[in-house]
Amino acid sequence: MAKELNIFDNVVCPFCGCLCDDIQITTEKNIVTKNQNGCAISQRKFLNHPHDRLSGPSIRKGSSMIATSLESTIKQVAQILQKSRRLLVYGLSSAENDAHREAYKIAELVGGVVDNTSSVCHGPSILGTQESGEAHGSLAEVKHRADFVLYWGANPQSAHPRHIRRYVRVPGEYIKDPKNQRVIYLIDIRKSESAQIVDQFIKIEPGSDLELLGTMRALLHGRRLDVESVAGLSLSAIDRLMTKMKNAKYGVLFYGLGLSQSKGKHRNVDAAIRLVQDLNSFTRWNMLPMRGHYNVAGANKTSTWQTGYPFAVDYCRGYPRYQPGEYTAVDLLLRKECDVFLNVAADPAAHFPRAALEHLKSIPIINLDPKQNMTSLIAAVNIPTAIAGIECDGAAVRMDGLPLYLKKVVEPPTGVFPDRVILKMIYDELRRLS
Ligand code: SF4
Numbered sequence: 001m002a003k004e005l006n007i008f009d010n011v012v013c014p015f016c017g018c019l020c021d022d023i024q025i026t027t028e029k030n031i032v033t034k035n036q037n038g039c040a041i042s043q044r045k046f047l048n049h050p051h052d053r054l055s056g057p058s059i060r061k062g063s064s065m066i067a068t069s070l071e072s073t074i075k076q077v078a079q080i081l082q083k084s085r086r087l088l089v090y091g092l093s094s095a096e097n098d099a100h101r102e103a104y105k106i107a108e109l110v111g112g113v114v115d116n117t118s119s120v121c122h123g124p125s126i127l128g129t130q131e132s133g134e135a136h137g138s139l140a141e142v143k144h145r146a147d148f149v150l151y152w153g154a155n156p157q158s159a160h161p162r163h164i165r166r167y168v169r170v171p172g173e174y175i176k177d178p179k180n181q182r183v184i185y186l187i188d189i190r191k192s193e194s195a196q197i198v199d200q201f202i203k204i205e206p207g208s209d210l211e212l213l214g215t216m217r218a219l220l221h222g223r224r225l226d227v228e229s230v231a232g233l234s235l236s237a238i239d240r241l242m243t244k245m246k247n248a249k250y251g252v253l254f255y256g257l258g259l260s261q262s263k264g265k266h267r268n269v270d271a272a273i274r275l276v277q278d279l280n281s282f283t284r285w286n287m288l289p290m291r292g293h294y295n296v297a298g299a300n301k302t303s304t305w306q307t308g309y310p311f312a313v314d315y316c317r318g319y320p321r322y323q324p325g326e327y328t329a330v331d332l333l334l335r336k337e338c339d340v341f342l343n344v345a346a347d348p349a350a351h352f353p354r355a356a357l358e359h360l361k362s363i364p365i366i367n368l369d370p371k372q373n374m375t376s377l378i379a380a381v382n383i384p385t386a387i388a389g390i391e392c393d394g395a396a397v398r399m400d401g402l403p404l405y406l407k408k409v410v411e412p413p414t415g416v417f418p419d420r421v422i423l424k425m426i427y428d429e430l431r432r433l434s
Pocket residue numbers: 013014015016017018019020037038039040041042160161162163
């Protein structure tokens with residue numbers, strides 16, 4: 001029986017890749033009533049946890065969803081998966097690490113493909129890293145040491161609202177006065193909310209990131225270039241920026257989808273990594289991706305632990321194979337290759353391209369999610385799950401690679417279980433059938 005009033009300290013916010021771990025949550029009668037320290041997004045995530053829930057397991061019959069028991073739903077799901085010729089397991093970035101393990105086991109058992117949402121966000125960053133290595137650091141280092149912070153193609157004020165407040169505009173061990181000892185630059189194609197609060201906003205032409213990065217590297221090495229401007233910036237302005245970056249004691253480049261998903265994709269990230277590597281010949285620089293979903297970094301890590309590859313993994317030959325562009329979810333759907341879609345805590349119907357959705361709508365979708373969403377509307381089977389970090393515990397990985405423990409602060413609705421439990425039930429039933 002839940003106590004009347006509970007206060008939980010140092011709760012980790014399960015929304016974005018910052019995984020802020022200083023949230024204080026108050027619950028009354030098993031409902032979250034107060035979120036202290038969380039940003040506006042975090043407030044909505046915690047305080048709205050009982051809203052828009054999937055009411056119970058259901059299976060589609062024609063245009064209606066028929067309520068069923070969990071046991072019979074699991075049996076039917078296992079039968080659908082067993083008959084599939086090319087299963088695609090997708091999502092995982094808003095589920096905790098133990099749920100990932102069960103999802104990989106299912107994909108392996110039926111010889112399917114398992115992909116996570118990084119294939120449509122920072123997948124190119126991973127490809128760039130695989131090509132050029134990683135000049136990595138931690139958010140703690142940023143707070144304590146960085147005197148030059150450069151955001152590129154990111155809008156932290158909107159997507160990671162506490163990022164600047166917690167790590168950049170805050171005193172650290174060696175940066176006691178961040179306002180005067182640390183500068184914040186932003187390079188982007190538009191004047192976003194973040195542009196209003198940084199020290200220097202640099203607007204560039206859309207699709208010119210790769211050119212600009214190449215120019216920065218050339219100027220850093222003292223090369224003379226026979227052009228007056230690049231990416232809409234004068235050569236002398238780029239040269240001044242390079243001098244400042246070179247003179248920093250400790251610089252950090254945070255990059256978002258504006259770099260990894262714009263023209264050039266992984267080549268942009270590759271060039272940015274090489275720029276940071278070059279800067280390390282003069283001073284200390286590192287770079288970090290601004291990861292979106294709270295555990296997308298964890299999905300890449302667990303996938304690498306279990307399969308050897310971070311995303312886009314195919315088990316059809318009985319062993320894992322990796323081929324972005326081939327085994328990535330959108331590409332499989334565009335080629336109409338998969339015949340069953342097991343969705344774990346994602347909303348592909350809301351985010352995938354229309355052509356991919358055409359095929360998605362034509363195949364059975366097994367949807368595991370706490371809430372109603374666009375995907376639940378077209379799913380063949382819906383199974384509600386507990387919200388990780390609110391209704392069940394687990395582990396997640398912060399954008400800088402630090403694993404953190406998610407707390408359970410309220411009980412899930414009756415008959416609702418964590419993703420890991422549901423996935424294990426499906427796996428066990430599949431084993432029983434095979
Ligand atoms: S910045 Fe992200 S992790 Fe931190 S409180 Fe806001 S939504 Fe949660």
